[in-house]
Amino acid sequence: MEYLSQRDETLPDLRVNIGSLELANPVMTASGTFGYAREFENLMNLHRLGAVIVKGISLHPRVGNPPPRIVETACGMLNAIGLQNVGVDRFITEKMKYLAGLNVPVIVNILGDSLAEYVEITERLKGVPGVAGIEVNISCPNVKKGGVAFGTDPAMAASVTAAVKKTAGVPVMIKLSPNVTDITAIARAVEDAGADSLSLINTLIGMAIDLKTRRPALANVIGGLSGPAIKPVALRMVYQVAQVVSIPVIGIGGIDSTEDALEFMLAGATAVQVGTANFVNPRVTEEIIEGMYAYAEAEKLLTIRSIIGGLQTKVASLNPFEQPSC
């Protein structure tokens, strides 16, 4: 609640609730695309964000993958950064103080190679001032062991969720992988295990080849596809998941405009995360928020919450070729 103290009553209400966490607006930064927020402090007003989700944190520091780590593809990019990060201890001592000073909720993205690691990181984050929530990465496709298995098996996804939830003491968001046959099965399992919210989608596993050198474009051979190219897949998955769970769903995937964000909300997302677009326009999140105010005013919405899940799927005229039932 303390985050909302300066809400301007003359502006439309963009507040949304992610479980017990209240956000001033639905726009968050996606993990791994916004560093530890400070990188952007001279480029935008960080205090306007709905929430900051920081770069994924592991128990021990990780140096990441060899280069090349990124390659541009049609309307998107592939990355295999390899979860480079400073580790949970240095994150707490070096990064968290600055983040705690921001006037927005800070959600810490965590990742582990084993159940015990997820729990250990959660324990170390417990009680650290400024940590408003934990996002659990069970879906990163870049690390050979751990991550990918948790995100693709409903039972394992549920076990991580339950373990982190038991320890966390703050709302727990589970970030789902799109690299599964039925994302709703994982979503349900994670909800049943006690998740406070779901964020989706993480990157789609992809590959690019350099014909000239006959080599993979990434040193890791495969990587995660992000950017506008994945938006239709992300919208579909958010729509499907929102139908089957009752906890808040956070939409991620190729969002780079207010329109994109609102489409995800219509599909059932309570909030959104903006990822790859931060690389192209470091001010994009702020521009999306400004656009939401403009949209709410133009549409005379008392609250932006009124469009969540408001997708009109029942069209007035039925299929003209439908056979009448007898």
Next chain:
Amino acid sequence: MSQYQEKATVVRVEQFSEKNFRLTLDCPLIAESAKPGQFVMIRTAVGKDPLLRRPFSIHQTSKAGRIQIYFKVVGRGTHILAHVKIGEELSVFGPLGKGFRLNALAPAVIVGGGLGIAPMLFLAKENSRLKKNCDNDLIILGAREKNEIAPLLDDFRQFGLKLLTATDDGSLGHHGFVTEVLQSVELPAGCIVYACGPEPMMAGVNEICRFQGIPCQVSVESVMACGMGACLGCSRPAKKGTYTHVCLNGPVYDAEELIWNI
């Protein structure tokens, strides 16, 4: 450290050879704060494809609030940039990265190879602005053939520094590499070598400098998505045993810090 996203108007387009171009852009905030060796990220498309900005070293700045980039058409992004019209607006983000560390007293030996010539004009300009005396300074420029250097010679000559050239085909100056020129001249005592060019060239310059005990700064290039430390995509191995990020820790390094990609 101020960085800006500016809508920069294209004020001049110069074509030097089939694929080499120079753009002059009106972006006063970036022009005023840029330092030699820093770079900018430029959006080449208004829409979503190509999605990412392209990094370019700053070729030079002017008091009139303009910057120049010098580039070669290598892919779709640079192809689009080569075809921009005067008056068009481009989104330019910068200045980014750490530039060259200039020294007002030490003689400068400036070595540019191929497109590595690009940042050296800005460096030569600031170097001569900073110093009372450039008598011992030296510029060595190399490329595949004459047309990649000749159109820039007037700009480089305005500082009055000794200037040597080398081309792979012998069409201008020494027939061979800039490293051979560097090896053949007697370098001024207490000088600093600044180099930018292909990796094998910089590795060669690094070796010559190491042998002679001369400090050497190099500017390297890398693919990158953001240019400002968020994506961690521009990693390259450093001797200290970890990755360094070209956008934040570079693009200018002490040559001894790096492991060469050759």
